[in-house]
Amino acid sequence: MLRVCLKGANSAARKCLCGNGVPLHPLQQCRSYTSGGSGSSAGKIVAASVLTMGGGVGGTILYANWDPKFRANVEKSIPYSDQVFGLALGPAAPPPVINKPRKVEPVQISSMSEVWKDSKQPKAKEVQRKAEQPDAEGPPAPAPQETLEAAAKCTECEHEPAVKERPEGEVAARLAEQDKAEQDLLTSLSSNLEDALGSTAKVTLQAIGAQEAALQAIAQHTRQLREAMEAEAPPDKKSTQWRVLEDALSERSRSVDEAGAAVLKAKAELDKLRGVIDGAKHLKIAAARPSILAAEENLHSMVVDLDSVVTRVQTAQSEAKIVSQYSELVNEAKAQFQKELNSITPEIQANWKGLTGKLTQDDLNSLIAHAHRRIDQLNRELAEQRVREQIHIDSALEQQKLEDKKALEVAISTALEHNREQMRLEQEKKVEETREVMEAEMRTQLRRQAAAHTDHLRDVLKVQEQELRSEAEEILNSSLMEKETEYRRLTQDQLDSFTLDMNAAYARLKGMEEAIDSHVIAEEEARKAHQLWLSVEALNYTLKTAALNDPTEPLEGAVQAIKESCAEDEFAQALATALPSESLSRGVYSEASLRARFYTIRQLARRVALIDETRNSLYQYFLSYLQAMLLFEKAQEAPPAKLSAEDLDTFKLLSYAAYSLEHGDLELAAKLVNQLKGESRRVAQDWLKEARLTLETKQVVSLLSAYANAVGLGTTMAP
């Protein structure tokens, strides 16, 4: 945007320049115009850009308000945009919480309850069907099975209540009670089961026997019927045959009824047995399981046998039906023929075969014609029948197929049921086995745990015993030690007191001896101090021998005397050697002589005050002399406590030094003279050296005398 502005300005300026080509002032005017012109277009550009940016920001905010993901993205990528969004839209909504796992459990429970419901429904349905068809074999078998399974499932889902802990004695008592109760239950249960099994087996065998008898009866009847149909026995034999047949028929029906009743009874017994087994299962005693399993197996086998026998009876019955139908048809045909014959020759009786001699020719002819007609009719019927036969066969086949299918389905279902039952029994057996194995394992583990527990207890007890023993020992030891220390302390006290007395006496003796010795020593010391003092006094005296302008005598002798007198005293020796050698050999000037000399030095220093390393021509000398003549300072001026820069002037220094000399302070005078510079310093050097010597010697001597005084004082004060 800025560049655009600049470009606009430049182009406008150039145009203006090119356009005009006139010197400076119009250019300046032009410049103002161009700035104005570019200003309007720049303003437009600025306004446009502001609008665009505002639109972009507003659009972003609106879209972020609508789409939280977009808002999150923008907040992540552009810093501080979350604050802007917060201002404009309020805080972002938190992401939705996933609560899938919570929904799973109710579904499971509902599935269980549904299973239970479902299992209830077929039971109800089966009960209904059972009521409808008392002879049906299929439904009762699956129904009780399903009730069994449903009952098992229900018992399993009911068996999940929480187990509470009880105290040990109570637990043991309860366990014993439980065991006893279990045992009782077990015995009663097993007895029940056996009774039920026995009765059921008996009844089932009875039923099977009855069925076998029925089968036999049916087979016999069928055989006889067939014989009766096929054989063309004489009439009297026929009637016996028919009678026998009737007997057989009645026999068969009776045996069939018996068999049906027996089956019903057997089924009732089986149901009872199943009920008992269910009850046993409800009690849930582990030990009873194998017997329950065995009972179930027996039940199953009985059911299977019963079913097979019943199916056999059914097939026999169907065969018998066919045969009876055939016999009926034959009888019907015979009756028909007889009727026709009777209609043609009404006179002829039933026994017409023996009447051949009585018949006339017409009768014979009519009979033969009738016979021919009958034959033709029969042939026609036969042909018709043959044609219909095919159709009938097809329909019969189809029917047969349907019936076969139905029968197959029924057979399949029963077989499936049997298989299922068998598999369930096998599974239960396997479960039982594994359960036994696991119980045995658990027992071993528990035994192991108990053993570990006893070991642990033993270890803990051992440790405790040791601890207690050590404690007791410790106490014993400590009390013993106490008594011992007490005894020792007492003896020690006695010894100590005795030793103290002895020591005191000895110390006093020693003290007395020492006092005497120290007296001797003190006397010696006093003598030495006296000697030292005397020699120092001699030194002092020599110092005083200075004449006005001559030095003192050499101090050597006196110093030698001092050295001899205090041969053992290191301090005095050191001091004695600290004297400057010149003082020893030549002697030192006295203060008075130095004072006198100072005045000549002062004059000279005044005269050469201007001369130093840089200014040392003769002209300077002339000037310096002039200064000394013309400059007047105080003869003596008290030096201040501190020297400032202006006090370092030669004349001032000299007057300070004079003052201090007049007041006896040679040291200060020497210090002040030491502050001189240049030629003045050079001329005063000699005097300064002498002054130093004197000062040194005086210092040492004063130290020595002070030391001698101190020593003397000290010795005189000795006890």
Added chain:
Amino acid sequence: MANEHGQKWDRCLADSAVKIATGLGVGIVFSVLFFKRRTWPVAFGSGVGLGMGYSNCQQDFRSPYQLHGHRVKEQ
């Protein structure tokens, strides 16, 4: 040290006097012999003497402040 100053002055004056006198003498001689009894050689000679004396005096007074270099003979 104090005396040195005085001694220096003594030497200086003596030396200057001698030099001036010598200069004067030489100047007179030259004036008489070579410069037809003009006065300028006398003045010149005495000036030369004075100057030499001054210079010597100055040198003497400066002597403690002047450093002297010695040629160390290599052996």
